[in-house]
Amino acid sequence: MPTFDVQQFRQQFAFFQQQPEWVYLDNAATMHKPQAVIDAVTQFYQQYNSNVHRGAHQLSQRATTLFEQARSTVASYINAQHLHEIIFCSGATAALNQIAFGLMHTVLRPGDRILLTQLEHHANIVPWQLHCQRFGVIIDVVPLTPDHQLDMAAYQQLLQLKPKVVSFSHISNVLGHIQPVADMVTLAKAVGAITVIDGAQGIVYQQPDMQQLDCDFYVFSGHKLYGPTGIGVLYGKTEQLARLTPIFAGGEMIDSVSFINTTFNKLPFRLEAGTPNIAGAIGLSAAIEWLQKYNNQQIVQHKSLLLKEFYTGLTAIKAIDILSSSVHNAGIVALNVDSEHPADVAELLNQQQIAVRSGQHCAMPLFSYLARPGAIRCSFAAYNTLDDVNRCLLALEQAVEILTA
Amino acid sequence: MTLEQLLADTTPALLDIQQRDLTEIKQAKDWQAKYRVLMQLGKKLPAIPEKMKQPELLVKGCESRAWLMHYHDKATDKHYFVLDSEARIVKGLMAIMLCLVNGMTTAELCQFDLCHKFDQLNLKPYLSQSRGNGLTAMVSRIKHCCG
Ligand SMILES: Cc1ncc(COP(=O)(O)O)c(C=O)c1O
DSSP states (O other): OOOOOHHHHHTTOHHHHHSTTOEEOBTTTOOOOOHHHHHHHHHIIIIIOOOSSOOSSHHHHHHHHHHHHHHHHHHHHTTOSOGGGEEEESOHHHHHHHHHHHHBTTTBOTTOEEEEETTOOGGGTHHHHHHHHHHTOEEEEEOBOTTSSBOHHHHHHHHTTOOSEEEEESBOTTTOBBOOHHHHHHHHHHTTOEEEEEOTTTTTTSOOOHHHHOOSEEEEEGGGTTSOTTOEEEEEOHHHHTTOOOSSOSGGGEEEEOSSOEEEOOTTGGGOOSSOOHHHHHHHHHHHHHHTTSOHHHHHHHHHHHHHHHHHHHHTSTTEEEOSOSTTBOSEEEEEETTSOHHHHHHHHHHTTEEOEEEOTTOHHHHHHHTOSOEEEEEOOTTOOHHHHHHHHHHHHHHHHHHHO | OOHHHHHHHHHHHHHHIIIIIHHHHHHOSSHHHHHHHHHHHHHHSOOOOGGGOOGGGEEEOSSOEEEEEEEEETTTTEEEEEEEESSHHHHHHHHHHHHHHTTOBHHHHHHOOHHHHHHHTTOHHHHHTHHHHTHHHHHHHHHHTTO
């Protein structure tokens, strides 16, 4: 097996040819798209554009075939047992909203408990909060250890409260820490909880195996996996998807309608109301097929090399406060310059054409726990190079110099 | 600390910024020089004590928070302001904005065009990202003060 050729990989992203002066380290927010994805989306609009599951004509049948092939690509990528366990939606946020809404009443009753963690993205907090308040469901939160990892002892204790649902992220979008999801699922199942994994950051790190992981739900967004925006996946086991009340109604999800009663279509259509993002699904499928040409182990190695260089470089810069641990890290580093506001640091990096995110990264509960006003976040992808790492380090050094002058 | 004291400290600081720093910013030879000045500006303005940062004074940017206090001298119909921000660059930019509007009458304030003024100072790019840094929110809060 030849080694990972980052230049060859990077060349497939037109973005870097268009913006050669930029160092893009905001990959946890969204990733760039390879030509294969752009071509697949363009080709669909130019050659086959039609609605799915509807037209009597061949064009619609062609679009339907492509759309259903996309479902099949996703299903085999994450090793789902059945095609209908892949629900297309607009992204991780939409999927988590569907799950939180869908489990109320059918599974969650007043007085029941659910379990979340301190480091969740707002998308895995607020939908629960919204519905739990209305339905009288109690939310418990797993705290962190002093080195900002999930406190597994506390997790086990909180499981003793018998939560009906446990929902946690695969990888923290702020710290980059990889959670021990396999163990967490096993422990949750032992107390009979439904397990939900927010894979928004996890999906690009690792090809997750649904049958091995054995979680009940796993959700992710296409745009964080080299795919288009506006497409995402809600994976659920058949029997769990069947328990979800649809959050949206109308269109293909319906079997028969009268003003007395409506019966719903079967899975997956029951949870895919309205015209789906057809081009998005085709684009996501193209992203997965393209990505599978590469060896993920080599990509992981490449990214950990970048991370190692970055950490080494950071220790040489004075006054840096690193929030992320370098172990069990998927390639995301949250940091601050001592006693400086992250917005100032990010602006000085922006001046040097280093794209990072700053602020609280939709994880306010985490930042109140960390007692920091926010952080800047450098997130690395497979197309980043050692040169990107070094330019970011130099820019940080320059920023520190200006800030502490 | 009272609003009167803060106003008394702010006005000479703004005068100093207007007389010295604005030219320096306009003539800065590179971005580093410009930012070094910008970050010093914020330091010249007094900080609003934590106790006085009441929620109604908060002006929220996407990434940082700022606070604005307002005083309207009814006798002369002039408006005076005190502001603070968590972020130094933002505070510097807001200080420049304040130089331009502090002491304006209601009519002047209503007509004030920040975009045009920032363009003259070669600072217009900062307005385009101002949803994030809260500059736009600050301008509209200031404008709101004239009724
Ligand atoms: C951990 C995590 N969960 C959920 C989301 C929400 O993803 P989207 O905005 O694509 O729906 C994100 C995106 O930032 C994330 O990082």
